[in-house]
Each structure stands twice: as C-alpha cells, then as structure tokens.
Amino acid sequence: MxxxxxxxxxxxxDPTNPFAQPSALPYGLPDFAAVQxxxxxxxxxxxxxxxxAEWEAVATDPALPDVENTLEALExxxxxxxxxxxxxxxxxxxxxxxxxxxxETDIAPQLAAHSDxxxxxxxxxxxxxxxxxxxxxxxxxxETGWLLQEYRKNFVRAGVQxxxxxxxxxxELNSRLVTLETEFSxxxxxxxxxxxxxxxxxxxxxxxxxxxxAALARSAKDRDSHAGHLITLGLPTQQPLLAQLDDAGLxxxxxxxxxxxxxxxxxxxxxxxTLLEIARLRAERAxxxxxxxxxxxxxENATAATSTAVNERLARxxxxxxxxxxxxxxxxxxxxxxxxxxxxxxxxxxxxxxxxAEKVRRDRYGVDDAVLRPYLDLDRVLADGVFFAANxxxxxxxxxxxxxxxxxxxxxxxxxxxxxxxxLGLFVGDYYARSGKRGGAWMHHLCNQSHLLGRHPVVVNNLxxxxxxxxxxTLLTWDEVRTCFHEFGHALHGLFSDVRYPTLSGTSxxxxxxxxxxxxxxxxxxxxxVVERFAxxxxxxxxxxxxxxxxxxxxxxxxxxxxxxxxxxxxxxxQAWHQLTPEEVPTDPEEVTxxxxxxxxxxxxxxxxxxxxxxxxxxxxxFGGGYDAGYYSYIWSEVLDADTSxxxxxxxxxxxxxxxxxxxxxxxxxxxxxGNAQDPLQSFRDLTGRDPRIEPLLAxxxxxx
Numbered sequence: 001m002x003x004x005x006x007x008x009x010x011x012x013x014d015p016t017n018p019f020a021q022p023s024a025l026p027y028g029l030p031d032f033a034a035v036q037x038x039x040x041x042x043x044x045x046x047x048x049x050x051x052x053a054e055w056e057a058v059a060t061d062p063a064l065p066d067v068e069n070t071l072e073a074l075e076x077x078x079x080x081x082x083x084x085x086x087x088x089x090x091x092x093x094x095x096x097x098x099x100x101x102x103x104e105t106d107i108a109p110q111l112a113a114h115s116d117x118x119x120x121x122x123x124x125x126x127x128x129x130x131x132x133x134x135x136x137x138x139x140x141x142x143e144t145g146w147l148l149q150e151y152r153k154n155f156v157r158a159g160v161q162x163x164x165x166x167x168x169x170x171x172e173l174n175s176r177l178v179t180l181e182t183e184f185s186x187x188x189x190x191x192x193x194x195x196x197x198x199x200x201x202x203x204x205x206x207x208x209x210x211x212x213x214a215a216l217a218r219s220a221k222d223r224d225s226h227a228g229h230l231i232t233l234g235l236p237t238q239q240p241l242l243a244q245l246d247d248a249g250l251x252x253x254x255x256x257x258x259x260x261x262x263x264x265x266x267x268x269x270x271x272x273x274t275l276l277e278i279a280r281l282r283a284e285r286a287x288x289x290x291x292x293x294x295x296x297x298x299x300e301n302a303t304a305a306t307s308t309a310v311n312e313r314l315a316r317x318x319x320x321x322x323x324x325x326x327x328x329x330x331x332x333x334x335x336x337x338x339x340x341x342x343x344x345x346x347x348x349x350x351x352x353x354x355x356x357a358e359k360v361r362r363d364r365y366g367v368d369d370a371v372l373r374p375y376l377d378l379d380r381v382l383a384d385g386v387f388f389a390a391n392x393x394x395x396x397x398x399x400x401x402x403x404x405x406x407x408x409x410x411x412x413x414x415x416x417x418x419x420x421x422x423x424l425g426l427f428v429g430d431y432y433a434r435s436g437k438r439g440g441a442w443m444h445h446l447c448n449q450s451h452l453l454g455r456h457p458v459v460v461n462n463l464x465x466x467x468x469x470x471x472x473x474t475l476l477t478w479d480e481v482r483t484c485f486h487e488f489g490h491a492l493h494g495l496f497s498d499v500r501y502p503t504l505s506g507t508s509x510x511x512x513x514x515x516x517x518x519x520x521x522x523x524x525x526x527x528x529x530v531v532e533r534f535a536x537x538x539x540x541x542x543x544x545x546x547x548x549x550x551x552x553x554x555x556x557x558x559x560x561x562x563x564x565x566x567x568x569x570x571x572x573x574x575q576a577w578h579q580l581t582p583e584e585v586p587t588d589p590e591e592v593t594x595x596x597x598x599x600x601x602x603x604x605x606x607x608x609x610x611x612x613x614x615x616x617x618x619x620x621x622x623f624g625g626g627y628d629a630g631y632y633s634y635i636w637s638e639v640l641d642a643d644t645s646x647x648x649x650x651x652x653x654x655x656x657x658x659x660x661x662x663x664x665x666x667x668x669x670x671x672x673x674x675g676n677a678q679d680p681l682q683s684f685r686d687l688t689g690r691d692p693r694i695e696p697l698l699a700x701x702x703x704x705x
Contacts, residue, residue: 044084054076054077057073076452076453091407094462096435109179111178113174116158128148135148143499177278185625187268191261191262191271191617192234199227200226209373211472212244239258252351259615263592314572314603333347369478376476377476382484393668394661412428412431429461457495457505493518499674506675515638529656567635570614571632571634573600577616578628638700645696648667651663
C-alpha cells in the first residue's frame with residue numbers, strides 16, 4: 001500500500017498526540033521519546049479514516065485521470081497512518097510486550113480490511129485502467145510508466161476483477177490470514193522464550209569462555225530465572241552454543257528445546273493448528289484468484305516467475321548439497337570415533353554436528369570461536385569494517401548522533417553523509433536481544449526515500465546478539481560479523497534509493513531480488529584491506545596474526561554441504577506447504593511432523609543429522625508473513641551475488657579486489673539506487689552487461705555435479 005503524506009486526519013486527533021504532526025527531528029526520525037502506548041489506537045484510527053477519505057477523493061474525482069490527480073495523489077495519501085505504523089511495527093518486532101501484542105492482534109484485521117478497501121476498489125481500478133489505456137499518448141517518463149504498470153498488476157493480483165461473492169470471501173480470507181500470521185509470530189516469540197534452557201550446574205557449561213558465562217548469568221538474572229545460567233534460544237534450529245559446549249547431554253537438550261518449539265510443549269506457544277490454517281487459507285485464496293496454489297501466486301510476482309522454475313533451481317542444488325553433507329558427516333564421525341572422551345560405538349547426532357565441525361576447524365585450520373572472538377569487537381567491526389568498506393566503495397562517512405533517541409535503551413543512531421558532506425539519511429543500529437524482541441536479524445525502514453515527498457531514508461538494522469556484562473565489549477563470532485555486513489547491505493539498498501515515488505523506493509523489489517544487495521555486501525568482510533582494520537584484539541589493539549587470518553579465510557569454505565542442505569531443507573519445506581491445494585493440507589496438528597519428514601525425504605534432503613534451518617512450527621519467515629513461498633529467495637539471489645562478486649573482481653584496481661570508488665559508484669548508480677523503479681533484472685544487466693549465470697554460485701558452494 002502507498003505510504004505517503006497527507007494531513008486530512010490531523011484535526012480529528014488530539015494535538016498533544018505525538019503522531020498528530022510530522023516529526024520535527026532530523027530526517028523525519030520519529031520522536032520515540034514522546035510516544036506512549038496509549039497514543040497508538042487513536043492515531044491508527046484517525047490515520048485509517050484519513051487515508052480512506054483521500055482514496056475516495058481520487059476515486060470520485062470528476063476530472064479525467066492523469067498522473068497528478070491519480071498516481072501522485074495515491075502516492076501522497078496516508079501520511080498520518082504511515083507515521084504511526086512505522087513506529088508501532090518497530091516496537092512490535094523489536095520490543096514487544098503484552099500491551100503491544102494486544103494492539104497488534106486488534107489492528108491486524110483492521111489493516112487487512114483497509115488494504116482490501118484500496119485494492120478491491122473498482123472505481124480506483126477504473127482510473128488506473130484508463131491511465132493505462134492512455135499511456136501511449138501521455139509521454140510518461142520511464143519511472144512513472146513502471147509505477148502505473150505496477151499499480152495495474154497489483155490491483156489485478158489483489159482480486160479487483162472478481163465477482164461480488166468471491167470478493168466477499170476474499171475479504172474474509174485476508175482478514176483471517178493477517179490475524180493468524182500475527183498470532184503465529186507472537187507464539188513463536190513466546191515459544192523461543194519458553195524454550196530457554198536453565199542450567200543449575202555450572203560444570204555442564206564446560207567449553208564456554210568467561211564472557212559467555214557472564215552473559216548467560218545475566219540472562220538468568222534478567223528473566224528472574226532460579227537457575228544460575230540461562231541459555232536463551234535464537235530463531236534458527238542450530239544454536240550458537242552447540243559449537244562450544246563440551247557436555248553432549250546438554251547439547252542434546254539444547255537442540256531438542258530448539259526443535260520442539262511450537263510443537264505442543266505448551267498451549268500458549270503451540271503453532272501447529274495456526275500454521276495449518278494459514279496454509280489452507282492461503283491455498284484457498286490462491287485458487288480464488290485463479291492460481292494452482294499459493295506458491296504459483298507468489299512466484300508470478302517475483303523474478304522467478306513460476307514455481308516450476310523455483311522447483312528446478314532447488315532440485316538442481318539439493319542432490320549435490322546432500323552428498324556433500326554426507327561426506328562431511330563421515331568425516332565428523334571419524335573425529336568422534338577418535339575422541340577418547342566418547343564411548344566406543346557412539347554415533348554422531350545432530351546436536352553434535354556443529355561441535356565437531358568446530359573441532360575440524362580448530363584442528364585443521366587452527367581456528368575456533370574462542371580464538372577469534374577477542375579480535376571481533378562489535379564497535380570496531382562497525383567502525384573499521386562495515387562503515388570503512390562503505391567509505392571506500394561509496395565515499396560515505398558515519399557520525400553518531402547521541403542527541404537523537406532510539407526506541408529503547410541501547411539503540412544507536414548515525415547520520416550518514418556523502419563524500420562532499422551532504423546529509424544522505426540516518427542509520428539506526430539495534431544489535432542486542434531482549435525479552436519480547438523477535439529472533440533473527442532484519443532491516444526495516446522508518447522513512448522511505450522519495451523525491452515526490454522530499455523524504456530522506458531512515459533505515460534500521462536489527463540483530464540479536466547477547467548483551468555483555470556492563471562495561472565489557474561485545475565480542476562476535478565470525479558468522480555474527482557476516483550478519484553485520486549482510487544486514488548493512490540491506491541498509492545501503494535503502495539509503496541509496498534515488499527514485500521519485502515512495503512505492504518504488506529502496507528495498508521494495510521482489511522478494512527473490514531483495515537479498516541480493518545484502519549478500520554482495522558480505523564479500524567485503526573478507527577483503528584484506530577491510531579485515532585487517534577491524535580484526536584487532538579488543539584489549540591490545542594488535543591485528544589478528546596474518547597466519548590466523550589466512551586460516552579464517554580458508555575455513556570459510558569448510559562446511560558448505562551442511563550449510564546448503566540446512567538452508568535448502570527450510571526452502572523446500574516452504575515450497576511443500578505452499579504448493580498444496582486446500583484439500584491436501586493436513587487437518588490434524590499431529591500430522592505436521594510427518595508432513596515435514598515426507599516433504600524433506602521426497603526432496604532428497606531428509607538427513608536426520610542436518611535438520612532444516614527452520615522447522616515449520618517456528619518458521620516465522622513463511623508463516624509469520626513476508627517470505628511465504630519465498631524463502632527460496634536467498635539462494636536465488638545468491639546466483640546474482642556470486643556473479644556480481646566476479647564482476648567486482650574484474651573491476652579491481654591494483655589488487656584491491658574491487659574495493660574502490662569506481663566500482664562502488666557504478667554498483668550504486670546502476671543497481672542500488674534504482675529500487676523497484678524498473679525491472680530489477682534489467683538493473684543487473686545494466687551493471688554487468690549480461691544475464692546472471694549460475695556457475696559462480698555452483699563453484700562457490702562446491703555444488704558442481
């Protein structure tokens with residue numbers, strides 16, 4: 001839906017409500033310090049009414065449709081609603097709490113009905129259709145022509161051409177689905193919190209360093225746990241501490257707690273009935289809209305275009321990935337057999353995998369997290385890694401604004417400036433886990449760039465790092481460093497947006513393209529000029545020894561069989577659920593596990609030792625909304641990423657691996673700045689001069705047949 005300025009509802013809202021007027025803070029940053037929970041309901045109600053009135057004015061305008069009175073008017077609508085919802089959704093995902101959850105549950109069906117009021121409005125569609133028919137005579141610029149095409153396509157996909165009875169059923173489905181997706185996400189958070197593993201005997205925590213132990217003790221204290229230490233869960237199946245814990249029993253307990261989330265451990269967090277109803281209703285909606293299944297509906301609006309194309313790509317990768325994982329399993333079993341602390345004949349278990357893989361990294365490469373962490377301080381990773389690479393590629397500088405308040409303590413804000421000192425926007429960093437915050441890592445906008453509206457971008461990166469004890473540094477794993485670079489790639493995509501219309505801004509590209517810029521940004525963490533700056537001892541400042549650094553870069557290639565199979569397991573589960581007809585969706589929650597097992601086996605990735613990255617019961621990407629039938633996007637985007645890495649290497653100057661202003665500026669101009677203002681694959685062609693090739697990805701992941 002459009003999210004642009006208009007102030008029609010402001011008089012209906014108490015002027016003391018902080019949402020009554022646009023924020024006066026730099027770059028339109030919301031005034032979080034002024035917002036209280038009681039401000040949301042009246043502001044949302046006023047915002048809904050205001051935007052409905054704005055849409056009605058467009059729909060009933062007696063003048064012939066033109067760009068200004070139709071497209072631009074729609075793009076300008078909804079300023080008040082946008083202001084309140086960006087703040088509310090930020091708090092719902094990053095802070096949570098019972099009050100926020102209650103409001104979220106209440107407004108979900110209201111927002112679904114609001115969306116339907118727009119996309120199912122036949123009068124609005126008639127104006128879009130009229131403009132479309134007249135387009136050849138209007139001499140539209142390319143971006144406006146693309147926006148018009150997107151509006152028409154989305155009206156049709158939303159069901160505006162359905163008959164009255166089908167339209168009413170569609171509204172019912174949309175309302176129920178958004179309620180269920182909200183319920184699923186909230187239950188996932190509850191399940192993640194309920195699944196935390198309490199440890200009363202500190203001897204069971206052998207293998208953990210002092211900093212980690214202190215963080216677990218703090219977690220126990222923060223949650224009023226009676227245990228001395230509390231291992232909280234992250235969103236994916238594999239938990240980071242599995243790699244470090246020596247106690248095999250505790251490893252098994254931790255992985256079981258992770259995998260059992262949402263599967264009936266307690267009623268409040270059981271997600272099975274919810275996910276089954278979501279799958280069934282999505283399938284019914286797809287059929288109503290004329291599609292074979294929900295997967296086909298989603299793929300049509302992505303660069304993949306068809307579920308057949310998605311299935312073929314995943315199938316091509318699954319076989320080689322599983323074979324590589326099986327070879328890695330044999331190697332780990334040999335290591336376990338040679339471990340004198342393990343009884344003869346002990347078979348490798350899924351909970352042992354990352355632990356023994358870490359031993360391979362340590363024994364073969366001399367690298368493990370305990371060795372690396374002292375060199376990976378979050379502050380230095382950001383300043384001398386993430387921000388330094390952005391400076392070398394794009395000329396950006398970052399200036400922390402302690403005068404600006406985030407939405408909760410610990411959130412940091414930087415002003416981002418161009419090479420000539422011109423302000424570009426704001427970057428907000430929310431790096432720590434907290435009770436109520438959803439798991440994983442993500443980027444979102446507080447303000448979308450738009451020349452039409454005179455808006456600069458304000459973007460947020462969210463991680464879920466364990467906060468260290470007061471006064472101690474935040475020391476990262478190598479994977480957490482990668483996540484910092486990945487999420488900042490999304491941030492750059494939003495910051496560099498240079499388009500007229502807010503609907504086309506920044507990361508509004510198809511799902512299976514949106515991960516591409518973020519994956520490209522990961523490559524700079526291993527660039528010698530970057531890593532030698534941020535990989536320094538947090539006490540002495542000494543750089544990571546050259547020999548250790550070489551091993552770190554070499555070890556990055558180890559374990560691709562596990563990583564790819566784990567990912568594909570989740571991607572294939574997502575497709576399996578969303579390529580069902582309504583009648584094929586199981587009805588009994590007890591059938592969820594059996595469905596998973598069959599789907600993974602049929603796809604060739606049903607390895608007991610490599611559970612999928614997300615089991616269905618906590619697969620928030622797909623059942624919480626946003627990546628439904630689209631989790632394949634990461635590997636699809638990586639085709640573009642791997643090919644672009646080759647392009648950067650070809651653009652290198654004096655051996656800098658492409659880390660130079662010339663290459664960076666071209667990547668920014670041709671791709672990052674374009675948002676969704678044209679076919680994203682055309683942006684890729686404009687950059688590289690060719691269509692994407694899969695071979696670089698196959699080589700990177702060792703998946704050549």
